[in-house]
Amino acid sequence: DSGVTQTPKHLITATGQRVTLRCSPRSGDLSVYWYQQSLDQGLQFLIQYYNGEERAKGNILERFSAQQFPDLHSELNLSSLELGDSALYFCASSVDWVTSTDTQYFGPGTRLTVL
Amino acid sequence: LAKTTQPISMDSYEGQEVNITCSHNNIATNDYITWYQQFPSQGPRFIIQGYKTKVTNEVASLFIPADRKSSTLSLPRVSLSDTAVYYCLVGPGSYNTDKLIFGTGTRLQVFP
Numbered sequence: 178d179s180g181v182t183q184t185p186k187h188l189i190t191a192t193g194q195r196v197t198l199r200c201s202p203r204s205g206d207l208s209v210y211w212y213q214q215s216l217d218q219g220l221q222f223l224i225q226y227y228n229g230e231e232r233a234k235g236n237i238l239e240r241f242s243a244q245q246f247p248d249l250h251s252e253l254n255l256s257s258l259e260l261g262d263s264a265l266y267f268c269a270s271s272v273d274w275v276t277s278t279d280t281q282y283f284g285p286g287t288r289l290t291v292l
Numbered sequence: 293l294a295k296t297t298q299p300i301s302m303d304s305y306e307g308q309e310v311n312i313t314c315s316h317n318n319i320a321t322n323d324y325i326t327w328y329q330q331f332p333s334q335g336p337r338f339i340i341q342g343y344k345t346k347v348t349n350e351v352a353s354l355f356i357p358a359d360r361k362s363s364t365l366s367l368p369r370v371s372l373s374d375t376a377v378y379y380c381l382v383g384p385g386s387y388n389t390d391k392l393i394f395g396t397g398t399r400l401q402v403f404p
Contacts, residue, residue, distance in 0.1 A: 179335065210392065220336070220379075220394035235392060267335045278324055283335025 180204065181284035183268050189290045195256040198287045202249055202270030208232070209251040210269040210281060211243055220267065226251055227273075255289070263291045296380045301399040310367045312398050314380030317361050325356060325363045328379045330397070336379060340365070367400075375402045 180203035190196055202209050211223040222235035226245035237243075240258075245251045255262060265288050269281040297315040304310045316325070324343050328336035340347060342354040342363070353366040367374055379397040 179337070181335075212394075219396040222392040222394075225392070233392065265333065269335070278341065280326055280338045280341060281328075281336075283337065286333070286335055288333070 179282040179284065181268060181270050181282050183266075183284035183287050185287060186285065187288050187290075189292065190258060191292055192258055192260060194258050194291075195254065196258065196289065198253040198255070198266050198268075198289075200251045200253070200268030200270075200284060202251070202268075203282055206270035206272055206282070207249065208271045208273065208279075209245055209249070210271070211237075211251070211253050212267040212269065213264050214267060214286075215261075215264040223253070258291045260291050263289055265289075295393070296382055296395060298378075298380055298395070298398045300396065301401070303401050303403065304370055305403050306371055307369050310370050310374070310400060310402075312365045312367075312378055312380075312400070313362055314365070315362045316380070316382045319360050319382050323382045325354065325360075326381045326383075327352070327354065327365045328381065328394070330377045330379065336394070339378075370400075370402045372402050372404060374400060376400060 182201045184199045207228045210225045212220045214220050223237040224243050225233040229245050240256050243253045265286045267283050267286045269283045271279045271281045273279050326341040327339045329339050330336040340352050340354045342356050344356050347354045355364040377397040377399050379394045
């Protein structure tokens with residue numbers, strides 16, 4: 178158990194819909210990262226927040242957005258869903274965002290299926 | 293930009309030692325090398341991290357030559373449960389989003 182929690186574990190929805198994925202970081206971690214992993218693909222970095230502020234953006238679509246709240250939990254919002262958005266979405270957390278020895282701790286993921 | 297290159301896949305048998313090499317020719321002075329392990333449908337898990345020479349923990353060893361342009365993850369006496377994808381990451385000395393590029397990793401298959 179990494180200490181990072183993600184809800185829900187599974188999500189099935191239809192094209193055009195909007196969903197929200199939630200992540201709670203490890204206690205004491207200030208950075209939260211979101212990744213997308215499609216079937217048999219590598220991890221694609223989406224976005225990172227540090228202490229409530231956006232710090233880095235990866236290949237995140239305009240239909241996707243995220244935020245980190247004062248209690249440090251984070252939400253990833255996916256809208257106008259398409260079939261190709263079906264994937265595993267991982268959240269990770271770390272203590273800092275630039276410390277050389279910083280490592281990420283990953284949650285169990287949310288499996289999104291768009292029908 | 294500290295891009296990494298790893299073999300796409302490797303096969304081994306139980307009880308053998310497995311060495312996975314990662315190339316990172318543009319590694320920066322302040323960059324560390326970190327390896328993660330991912331099982332199917334699970335989030336990656338930290339295995340080991342190092343800066344130079346050799347690092348060993350209860351799971352693996354990490355060998356880094358003096359020029360630091362490559363690193364080798366060594367898994368001693370693998371078992372079936374070591375079948376997973378292994379990712380090499382370099383960073384974040386000069387912070388940029390390249391430290392967050394996991395790529396496709398190396399898919400290790402261990403046979404009985």
